[in-house]
Amino acid sequence: MTELDRNLECIFVMVGAIFVASIVIIAAILSYFEMGYNPIEYTISELALYRYRTLFSIGLVSAGCLLIPFFIKLERELVNIKENLRKSATAVAIFASICTSMVGVIPDIEYRKVFDLFHIFVAVIAFGGSATYIFLYSILMYKGHSSPMYKGPQFKRHVSYYGIFIFGNFIILLLIFIPPIEWMLFINILTWNFITAYYIIKYKFSGIPGIYYKEEQYPEMLEKFEESLMILKQLNLEDDPMAEVLKENIKFIKSAQDKN
DSSP: OOHHHHHHHHHHHHHHHHHHHHHHHHHHHHHHHHHOOOTTTSOSGGGGGSTTHHHHHHHHHHHHHHHHHHHHHHHHHSOSSOHHHHHHHHHHHHHHHHHHHHHTOOOOGGGHHHHHHHHHHHHHHHHHHHHHHHHHHHHHHHHHTTOTTOOSOOOOHHHHHHHHHHHHHHHHHHHSOOHHHHHHHHHHHHHHHHHHHHHHHHSEEOSSTTOEEOGGGHHHHHHHHHHHHHHHHHTTOTTSHHHHHHHHHHHHHHHHHHHO
């Protein structure tokens, strides 16, 4: 498995976050100049009623689809902290992602009232679910620093604090439902996912359960992997799948060191 294969979900989310934010903002700007859409007065969802609703739809559907594989990967990273909390966060995240995609469904004018009810339902779950999974994952990231069994990526504490801030952003939106706060929540959710994906990539997953490393650890990890491979060779297990994983990591680190 190559480095690209290991990080594919994270790369999709990082590129996707930029793409989704850009395409929705472009739809808002075009709608502003041509039809008077004002993000201070109108919600994000109201872009679906304007001429450039297809851009809005593409953005929201893409966001929901790209996030699901990422959350499955994130669940596998945050192990040995709080298992029930981890599973709950992932279940909420996947359901919220599905609803995010549904928010992008273009309304049918003939059934406007029914559609409005459907749209409000999925939009509330998309925003509320996103704020909730970010809050739960943030707790896991924070507790990861004090869990002796956790060997996954060490997320900076400010990522956890940012997640709690986003949940607060959602509470404020419930209390004071005005479009600028909704736009702020939308951008913050995309930003949190981008930052989280970045940290997973920064801490390279070795392919060996429970072992992660970042660039400054390359010399130390190279020594450990070579020692482990030597032990397998002495046991005549050079063709063992674990030996192949070790060889891949050794090759990756040496290649990275040669580039530097």
